[in-house]
Amino acid sequence: MSNHDFMSSDDIRHEFSMAMSAMYQEEVPLYGNLIDLVSEVNAEVLTTHPDTKTQLLHTGEIERLSMERHGAIRLGTATELSMMRRLFAVMGMYPVGYYDLAPAGVPVHSTAFRTLDPHSSHKSPFRVFTSLLRLDLIGDEALEREATATLQKRRIFTDEVIGLIERFEMQDGLIPEDAQCFIKEALQTFRWHDKTPVTKELYQRLLHQHPLIADVVGFKGPHINHLTPRTLDIDAAQQKMQAGGIPSKAIIEGPPRRACPILLRQTSFKALEEAVSFKTANIGDLDECCDGYEQGFHTARFGEIEQRGVALTPKGRALYDQLLNEARNQLGITPNEDNASQYYQILDETFSKFPDNYQALHDTDLAYFYYQLTDNIHDSCKDRALLAAAFDKVDLNAVSRAEISKLIDDGVIRIEPIVYEDFLPVSAAGIFQSNLNQSKNNSYDNASNQQEFEKALGSKVYDELKLYEEIQAQSLKKCLAGCS
Known part of the structure; x- marks a missing residue:
C-alpha cells in the first residue's frame, strides 16, 4: 500500500483534537464560554498591538492560534502509559520532557505528548500533559494494595482502538476510513464516566490520602481533566473571567506579566463539583449490570487558559x-x-x-529564536557576502552570538521568539492543587525517577531544550540557504 493512501498523522491529530474539544464542551459547558472569552481577548490584542500580529505572522503561529489546545490526563499503571504512548504516536505525538511533581506535593511524574517540529505544530499544536500516578507514595500499605488491584482490573482502551494502533504500527499508517474509526474509538478513552468502579468508602480513603489519587483510582478511565486555549493576554482574560462571573483561581501561575513573555503563564476556572454514582457492590466486580450505586460528588475537572512566551x-x-x-x-x-x-x-x-x-x-543567551532574513538582504550583495562569511563554518553552533548580533544590527537578519511548547512543574502543581480541594499540604521526600518513568513508558523522553536548539540552528541554515 502506498503512503499516499494513508491519512497524515497531522490530520488525524487535528481532527481528534477538534472532536475532543467538542466532547469536552458538551461535558463541561462552561469551557465553551472560556473559548469565546479567549477568542475575544485575542482579537482585541491583534487589533491594538500590531507588533504582536506581525511577530505571529513571521513565526507562522497566527494561523494556529485559534487551534491552540493542550489537554491533561492522569494514568494509573505502567501498562496504561505504554499503550497511551502508542496511541499518541498514531497522531504524530511523542513524549517530550520529564516532570517530577512529587516535590511540589503531587504524587505523579509526567511527560507531554506533542509534535517535534514547528511544521507539524503549525498544522495542529495539540499536546497532552500526561501524568502517571505513583502508588508507592501512598502511606497506607493496605490502601495501596486496594488501589493497585482496582487499577489492574480496569481497561481504558477499546479493543477496536488497540487493533487500529497495531495496524498503524504494522503498515506505518492508516487509510482515511481506519483513521476516522481510530478517532472515534480513541475518544472513548478520554470520555467522562459518572459511574465509578469503587465504593464511596474506598473513594473517601483515597481522597484523604490525596485528591489526585482518588481522581485516578476512583474512575473507569483517564477522563480529560481540562483543555486549554492559548490567549495573547492572560491578565485581560483573567479579568474578563472574573467580570463574567466565571470563578477563576486567584494566582496566575508562572512568571510575571512582561513586555516580552517568557515560558508559560496559566490560570483556570475552579474545578466543578459533579455528581457521581459510587458502587455499593463488591469492588472487584466491574460489571455494571448487577451492581447497585449510591450518589456522591467528585471535584476535579476545570477550564484552563495559557499564555505562551519565548522558550x-x-x-x-x-x-x-x-x-x-x-x-x-x-x-x-x-x-x-x-x-x-x-x-x-x-x-x-x-x-x-x-x-x-x-x-x-538573545545577546545574553537566555532564550531561543528563529533567525530570518529581512527584506533588505535580497537587495544587497554586500549583505549576502557578510552573511555567507559569518556562516562559513563547518559547525553552525560555532557562530558566536556577537557575530549574529552584528548581522541583526546591520538589518541583515531578524530574530523572532520560538514559542515555548512545554510545561513548568511548579505551575502544573499549582494548577492541580488549586483545583483539587486539597485541605492539606502533602510533602513527598521520595523523589521520582526518570529512568523508572521511561521504563513504564517504554521509551526515552525527548529533551525539549535540544529540540529548541535544533529549531534555532535550522533557522540559521535556512538563512544561509536563502543567501546562496
Whole structure:
C-alpha cells in the first residue's frame, strides 16, 4: 500500500483534537464560554498591538492560534502509559520532557505528548500533559494494595482502538476510513464516566490520602481533566473571567506579566463539583449490570487558559528557576487569594533582574529564536557576502552570538521568539492543587525517577531544550540557504 493512501498523522491529530474539544464542551459547558472569552481577548490584542500580529505572522503561529489546545490526563499503571504512548504516536505525538511533581506535593511524574517540529505544530499544536500516578507514595500499605488491584482490573482502551494502533504500527499508517474509526474509538478513552468502579468508602480513603489519587483510582478511565486555549493576554482574560462571573483561581501561575513573555503563564476556572454514582457492590466486580450505586460528588475537572512566551535556554531556565524560588521564599507561604497582590509585587521586583527585551534575551543567551532574513538582504550583495562569511563554518553552533548580533544590527537578519511548547512543574502543581480541594499540604521526600518513568513508558523522553536548539540552528541554515 502506498503512503499516499494513508491519512497524515497531522490530520488525524487535528481532527481528534477538534472532536475532543467538542466532547469536552458538551461535558463541561462552561469551557465553551472560556473559548469565546479567549477568542475575544485575542482579537482585541491583534487589533491594538500590531507588533504582536506581525511577530505571529513571521513565526507562522497566527494561523494556529485559534487551534491552540493542550489537554491533561492522569494514568494509573505502567501498562496504561505504554499503550497511551502508542496511541499518541498514531497522531504524530511523542513524549517530550520529564516532570517530577512529587516535590511540589503531587504524587505523579509526567511527560507531554506533542509534535517535534514547528511544521507539524503549525498544522495542529495539540499536546497532552500526561501524568502517571505513583502508588508507592501512598502511606497506607493496605490502601495501596486496594488501589493497585482496582487499577489492574480496569481497561481504558477499546479493543477496536488497540487493533487500529497495531495496524498503524504494522503498515506505518492508516487509510482515511481506519483513521476516522481510530478517532472515534480513541475518544472513548478520554470520555467522562459518572459511574465509578469503587465504593464511596474506598473513594473517601483515597481522597484523604490525596485528591489526585482518588481522581485516578476512583474512575473507569483517564477522563480529560481540562483543555486549554492559548490567549495573547492572560491578565485581560483573567479579568474578563472574573467580570463574567466565571470563578477563576486567584494566582496566575508562572512568571510575571512582561513586555516580552517568557515560558508559560496559566490560570483556570475552579474545578466543578459533579455528581457521581459510587458502587455499593463488591469492588472487584466491574460489571455494571448487577451492581447497585449510591450518589456522591467528585471535584476535579476545570477550564484552563495559557499564555505562551519565548522558550528559554538552559542558562535562561536556571535564571528563571532561581528568581521564582527567590520570590516564593520571600513570600514564605504558598501564593493564594489572600496574598495575591503581595506575591505579584514580589514577583515583579524579583524578575526585574531578567531582561525584558528580545534583543537582550538573545545577546545574553537566555532564550531561543528563529533567525530570518529581512527584506533588505535580497537587495544587497554586500549583505549576502557578510552573511555567507559569518556562516562559513563547518559547525553552525560555532557562530558566536556577537557575530549574529552584528548581522541583526546591520538589518541583515531578524530574530523572532520560538514559542515555548512545554510545561513548568511548579505551575502544573499549582494548577492541580488549586483545583483539587486539597485541605492539606502533602510533602513527598521520595523523589521520582526518570529512568523508572521511561521504563513504564517504554521509551526515552525527548529533551525539549535540544529540540529548541535544533529549531534555532535550522533557522540559521535556512538563512544561509536563502543567501546562496
